[in-house]
Amino acid sequence: MVSEFMLQQTQTSRVIEPWRRFLDRFPTPQTCADAPLSDVLVLWAGLGYHRRAKALHDAARLIRDEFEGAVPSEVSALRRLPGVGEYTAHAVASFAFGQNVAVLDTNVGRVLARAIANRPLRPAEARCVARDLLPRSASAKFNQSMLDLGAQFCTSSPQCANCPVAQVCRWRQEGGPDPAPTSAGVSRRQSTFEGSDRQLRGRVLAALRQRPHSLQQLMDTLDVAGERGASVIDGLVRDGLIERANDEVALAGQASSAAPRGSA
Numbered sequence: 056m057v058s059e060f061m062l063q064q065t066q067t068s069r070v071i072e073p074w075r076r077f078l079d080r081f082p083t084p085q086t087c088a089d090a091p092l093s094d095v096l097v098l099w100a101g102l103g104y105h106r107r108a109k110a111l112h113d114a115a116r117l118i119r120d121e122f123e124g125a126v127p128s129e130v131s132a133l134r135r136l137p138g139v140g141e142y143t144a145h146a147v148a149s150f151a152f153g154q155n156v157a158v159l160d161t162n163v164g165r166v167l168a169r170a171i172a173n174r175p176l177r178p179a180e181a182r183c184v185a186r187d188l189l190p191r192s193a194s195a196k197f198n199q200s201m202l203d204l205g206a207q208f209c210t211s212s213p214q215c216a217n218c219p220v221a222q223v224c225r226w227r228q229e230g231g232p233d234p235a236p237t238s239a240g241v242s243r244r245q246s247t248f249e250g251s252d253r254q255l256r257g258r259v260l261a262a263l264r265q266r267p268h269s270l271q272q273l274m275d276t277l278d279v280a281g282e283r284g285a286s287v288i289d290g291l292v293r294d295g296l297i298e299r300a301n302d303e304v305a306l307a308g309q310a311s312s313a314a315p316r317g318s319a
């Protein structure tokens with residue numbers, strides 16, 4: 056579940072080290088739930104899209120409070136957890152618990168549209184096709200194979216000459232316009248990072264991972280027009296990732312976790 060959260064918007068190569076650090080520090084949902092959010096945000100360094108860190112922390116708290124500390128195995132229960140959408144619920148149910156459910160992401164959506172249907176698939180259609188294709192046994196291995204096929208061969212510029220299913224691929228055999236770009240779940244490119252608010256949010260959080268800052272220190276760190284810097288900081292406060300008390304800004308939970316025992 057932790058790896059699926061981290062992989063939602065980050066490449067595998069960038070996830071491996073943070074994933075190891077995270078599981079060393081939080082070997083169970085309970086240990087994560089009991090820690091302040093600031094500890095999770097410190098371990099999230101390098102991954103970006105920090106709302107996922109808060110959602111994972113909130114999910115750990117729900118697992119502790121309502122699922123006796125054990126990650127649920129059913130898709131319907133997984134969907135109740137913050138940050139767990141259709142894809143993540145199916146991936147956790149399949150890969151962690153061996154449930155017989157189809158995993159459908161951007162990569163698999165491309166394979167289904169090209170190799171099976173040779174036409175664009177709407178979301179509900181893609182889910183049906185994925186379900187029909189699922190074998191009764193070893194479905195987790197099958198799901199992993201479909202993800203790999205989409206990631207390594209059936210990419211946006213497909214490598215058909217080397218593809219292991221080229222012999223049975225409808226688009227390859229029948230031809231026609233590429234059905235993948237307008238199919239369900241086929242994502243658009245991420246917006247440019249350089250100069251974006253996403254980059255500024257990362258800079259605020261990187262500074263606060265070191266220590267709490269005064270508002271003025273943070274604005275100096277950002278080095279952008281005052282209005283834009285203030286709006287980035289306000290956005291992080293609204294998302295519950297940082298806290299602002301008077302002039303001091305800190306990671307969420309950092310100030311309270313640093314307070315001496317017995318203090319108000």
Ligand code: SF4
Pocket residue numbers: 166169170208209210213214215216218219220221224225226227
């Ligand atoms: S043959 Fe080409 S289009 Fe068909 S599944 Fe393989 S990579 Fe995709």
